[in-house]
Amino acid sequence: xxxxxxxxxxxxxxxxxxxxxxxxxxxxxxxxxxxxxxxxxxxxxxxxxxxxxxxxxxxxxxxxxxxxxxxxxxxxxxxxxxxxxxxxxxxxxxxxxxxxxxxxxxxxxxxxxxxxxxxxxxxxxxxxxxxxxxxxxxxxxxxxxxxxxxxxxxxxxxxxxxxxxxxxxxxx
Amino acid sequence: xxxxxxxxxxxxxxxxxxxxxxxxxxxxxxxxxxxxxxxxxxxxxxxxxxxxxxxxxxxxxxxxxxxxxxxxxxxxxxxxxxxxxxxxxxxxxxxxxxxxxxxxxxxxxxxxxxxxxxxxxxxxxxxxxxxxxxxxxxxxxxxx
Numbered sequence: 001x002x003x004x005x006x007x008x009x010x011x012x013x014x015x016x017x018x019x020x021x022x023x024x025x026x027x028x029x030x031x032x033x034x035x036x037x038x039x040x041x042x043x044x045x046x047x048x049x050x051x052x053x054x055x056x057x058x059x060x061x062x063x064x065x066x067x068x069x070x071x072x073x074x075x076x077x078x079x080x081x082x083x084x085x086x087x088x089x090x091x092x093x094x095x096x097x098x099x100x101x102x103x104x105x106x107x108x109x110x111x112x113x114x115x116x117x118x119x120x121x122x123x124x125x126x127x128x129x130x131x132x133x134x135x136x137x138x139x140x141x142x143x144x145x146x147x148x149x150x151x152x153x154x155x156x157x158x159x160x161x162x163x164x165x166x167x168x169x170x171x172x
Numbered sequence: 173x174x175x176x177x178x179x180x181x182x183x184x185x186x187x188x189x190x191x192x193x194x195x196x197x198x199x200x201x202x203x204x205x206x207x208x209x210x211x212x213x214x215x216x217x218x219x220x221x222x223x224x225x226x227x228x229x230x231x232x233x234x235x236x237x238x239x240x241x242x243x244x245x246x247x248x249x250x251x252x253x254x255x256x257x258x259x260x261x262x263x264x265x266x267x268x269x270x271x272x273x274x275x276x277x278x279x280x281x282x283x284x285x286x287x288x289x290x291x292x293x294x295x296x297x298x299x300x301x302x303x304x305x306x307x308x309x310x311x312x313x314x315x316x
Binding site: 026 | 231232234235238239241243245246248252255257261263281285286287288
């Protein structure tokens with residue numbers, strides 16, 4: 001019997017969105033990955049374990065909060081060098097990071113001296129991490145029907161078949 | 173034929189100076205082995221530069237992929253919210269449209285299960301203009 005699909009209301013979905021374009025995000029990506037690491041990893045863990053976006057709205061809200069704080073801090077402290085960096089990235093179609101090394105260096109040193117953030121080294125963001133969370137592991141995330149019981153064990157002595165496999169003409 | 177008094181073009185007195193007429197094919201230049209060696213050396217140098225640049229390109233690619241990894245939670249959260257918002261709007265529209273149809277349960281699940289099924293883009297963009305669905309499906313494709 002099909003049940004009703006639970007969709008959260010528009011009020012529950014209302015979150016302060018980050019109104020920022022793609023090159024801005026890409027310019028700040030490495031620092032964002034190292035600073036806002038915790039809520040990000042919790043949200044991804046929740047999403048992948050529950051396999052249901054409706055259950056992870058709270059964590060998504062925390063992700064947005066952390067990102068907003070991050071951008072507010074950058075705007076407060078290192079606005080000019082960040083603006084130069086992302087406008088340089090915005091210039092090319094693919095926003096390749098290797099064309100803007102000078103501005104990246106200026107932005108990194110500004111952020112390091114004002115906020116103490118270090119840019120993560122190559123390969124640091126792709127490392128596998130363990131996430132400590134207070135949410136319990138969901139049992140049966142796929143809502144599977146109860147599995148059938150295994151076959152009963154056969155009591156008694158088992159003999160090999162009397163005339164073999166009896167498949168067509170084989171008698172062994 | 174004629175006598176020696178006729179003006180003819182004769183060689184200078186004493187004859188011409190001696191000149192080389194024998195074959196002059198001097199052995200010069202590098203030997204074959206060294207030419208091979210230079211060619212192979214240039215090729216090896218070219219390969220070394222190529223491998224170095226490929227490693228550098230791999231490092232650059234890893235950097236760009238890490239930028240994507242860092243941004244994925246944000247984009248995934250926004251995408252989830254957008255999907256849920258569209259489903260909610262579709263539900264409300266459905267309640268308005270089908271309110272006079274007898275026996276219609278609004279918001280009924282299409283499947284017999286409780287789990288979350290990612291909705292198809294056709295289902296999400298059902299009540300919107302066709303351009304939005306086409307943009308969703310083909311907007312970022314570069315090929316045909």
